[in-house]
Every structure is written in structure tokens, then in C-alpha cells.
Amino acid sequence: MRTAERNHDVSSGDAATAARLAALLAAFRPGDDALGVSELARRTGLPKTSVHRLSQHLTEHGLLEHDGTALRLGLKLFEIGQLAVRQRGLVDTARPLLADLREATHNTVHLAVLEGVEVVYLDVLRGPDAPRLPSRIGGRFPAHATGVGKAILAFSPDGVVDEVLSGGLPRISRRTITSPALLRRQLAKIRDEGTAYEREESSIGTVCVASPILDAAGHAVAAISVAGSVNRIRTERLAPAVRTTALALSRTLR
Template sequence: MRSNQLDGQPDSVVGRVFTLLSAFGPEDRTLSLAELSRRTGIAKATAHRLLRQLAEWDVVEISADGVRVGMGLFELGLLASRSVDLRAAAAPFLADLFEATAGETVHLAVADGNDVVYVQKLEGRHGPPMASRVGGRMPAYCTGVGKALLAHAPPERVASVFAGDLVRRTPRTVIAPGLIERELARVRESGIATEHEESTVGITCVASPILGEDGMAVAAVSITGRSTRIDVGRLGPAIRTAALGISRSLRSASRRHHP
């Protein structure tokens, strides 16, 4: 029995929801409530309640014929495929950065609300261990990738970050919106963002935005390592070149798919 199950069934609402959605097979267009209950072992009353809630978010559709997967779930799937496209386009550039820096940590991140989410990470050979992980998140205002993303973000996203809780994570964390805004202006001018022990003591990061056709940042790439090892002046041009290369690769792929 897995740790997240009780008597063979999920012991959380999220677990039950995913169990219901996973009951649909490739050939199943529509399933009845009775069939879903049979396949999952979830009581019909519970399954009915959860499905009604999922229908409100368009994750499933309920009709007289039964239950089918909704467009909301399809749209979420498209978000995941875009992340895969981004990682595929960035992969050779990330590998080159990793080798060129003799194995410093390389990150690829995207924006999610007031945070950044790491979608790829090449773990450094020199330590120290970092809190970042693929699928993990950090505040945008105090990370190199976050500043790179905010410098080329819609004004409302920047305003949302400034209106949020700007916590001083280390003695060097900048939390004054005016100072952060001036730094974002420098990032827009140079194409390079830096973080000196603002999110983690002893860690320095140099980052650059990956821009879409509209000039907005779709992602950011960074090199991160011990403050005693990271030379921003030397690594800045390398990270900028990688970001420009990924941007061109993404735009080329987009034109091929949408001529």
C-alpha cells in the first residue's frame, strides 16, 4: 500500500480527483458514473460530488450520456507541451553553458504569478546544495531569473509583485520597490540580471531573459554558484548569448508550426 492511500484508495481530495481522471483510457470518450465508481473504487456519491466540482472548471463535461474529459484539462495539457518545447529548444544551450563553466549550476525558469518555477536544472559539480529543483518555485523579486523575467513582463505583473509580501530572505535582499524597479531598468538595458546573496547566503547568480516575438519574457536562463566562484563580468556575455540563441530557436520553431 502506498503512503498516500488508505485501504487501497487515495486518502486526499487531490488523490481521488486524479484517480477519477486516470480512469479514462485512450478509447473512452464517455464513462458512466457507475463505471467510474467501479474502476476507481470511489463511492458513487463521492465521485458524483467531485465530478460536479470538476465540471465547474471545465475539467470534465457531464451529460445524459455520462462523463467525459473537458476542454479545461486539454488546455492544461497544452501548457505542459509548451514547457516541453521550451526545454527541448533550450537543452543544447544549457549543456554548453554547463560545460563552459566547468559544471556550475544552470537553471531554466518561467514565471508563475509572483514566483518563478524551475523547468530545468543542471546540478552543479561544485556545490553547495541549492533549494531550487525542477518544478520548485522561488520569489521573483530576489532571484536572478526572476529579475530577468520581471524586466520584460507586463506592468501589471510587476505591480502585483510589488504589492505582495517582499520578505527579506537574507541581509542582502532588496525589498524596496523603487530600488528593484531601477535594477529592472538596468536589466532591460543590458540584457543581464544578477543576484548577489539575495535569496541564499553565499550564492551568486547571473541570468538573462528569453524573449518572445512580442518582446515579453517567456523564460529565463541562469548560471548559479558559490559567490567566490561566479565572475559576473566573465559569465554575463555567455548567459546573454545563450538566452538570445534560445529565443531564436523558439521563434524558429513557432514559425515552422504556425507558418
């Protein structure tokens, strides 16, 4: 079998398995407490043997739980759902302020959170004067190479920063910071000033200024940034607007 055919078969199998797992979880309806294998098979159209095998995998990961001989949704799903609700609430709350920031700067505005050693972009409002950027909603980028990532890391517990450093600092562009000592010095300065700068570290020709969104304990829960072309924006001039928006959003979310 050629490599392309083998990869296609693996991808097809993965997709089919994911569809069956999703069907099992979606079989539970409002008012359902626990369902037996036979009822799950009837609702999903899957063979009982498949339901039994797939449910074992789901229970191992906490997505389903045993209730006698029946099954019910696991607490892990509740935890994931709470994360989704919080992120959706963050986006909805931030959107008006981000729209105002885009209108004022005419450049692209980002909202991102940290997940592991990467930032995940929850919202991207592209500005009319902004160049095409690699960021997209749902996209990921190494935290150390972005303004939002550095803004979050500067106001995160030491263990979070240590995790990023222990994984190495891969070079994304020729200007990416790859020295742990230099990154730590930058994070200390960001803590003092409340703003972070990214100067062509994620892509050549792009710069940005970012500020963290803080909880009541002073820890970053997210960050916002304004990004644009190195030849068209002056990040230091935009810093007060970004910082003010981040502070307003921090107060609103508390």
C-alpha cells in the first residue's frame, strides 16, 4: 500500500471512530439519567458490541460513567462544558471593546488565551488597514513568539513560565526570542509596564502590542493585542489604548 493510501485509510478510520463516539455522547437527551447499552444501540444505530467497546474508551477518560449496568454522562464532560461556557462568555463580553479598539486603530485586534505552551486565538477582528496575518480564530501559536503570549506569561504563576521554558523556545522567525534568560527579562519588564511587544517575532514584517486581562488575584486569564505592519504602525503610540481596553475588560469580567 502506498503511503498516501495508508494515510487516507487511517484518516477515514479516525473520522469514523470520532463520529461513533460523538453519536454515543449525543444520544443522551435532556431528562436522561442513565441509559443501557441496548437503548444506546437503538438511538445510535450502532451494534451493541460497538457500543460496549466505545463506551469502555469513554469511561476510561471520564466522559461516561457506570451506573450499575447502565451508563451516564461523566463529570469530565461537565468540566469541558464549563470551559466552553467561560470562553464563550469571554468572547461575547470582549467583542464590543475589541470592536472599538479596531475602529480606533484600524488594525487587527486579537483575543487569546494560553493553553499549555501555546496561545489559542478566541477572536480576531481584522482591521481595514492591516496586512494579512497568520492568526485565525481557533489557531494556535507558540506563546513565547507572540505579544499576547508574553503578556499572559508575565502575569502567570512561575510554574506556567517554567513549563514553557522547559519545552524549549523554537525559532518561528529570525527575530524570535530563543533565549530563556532574555525572555525572563522581557517578562519582568512587561509586569512593570503592563504591556508586551512583539517585534517581528512571529512573522517578519508584523509587530504588535498586547496587554493581559487579569482576574481578581492579578493572574492573566487572557490577553488582547493590536497587530499590523512594521512600516505602518507605531506600537508605543497604540500601547495606551490597548492597556486601557485590557483594564476595562478585566474590570468587566470580575
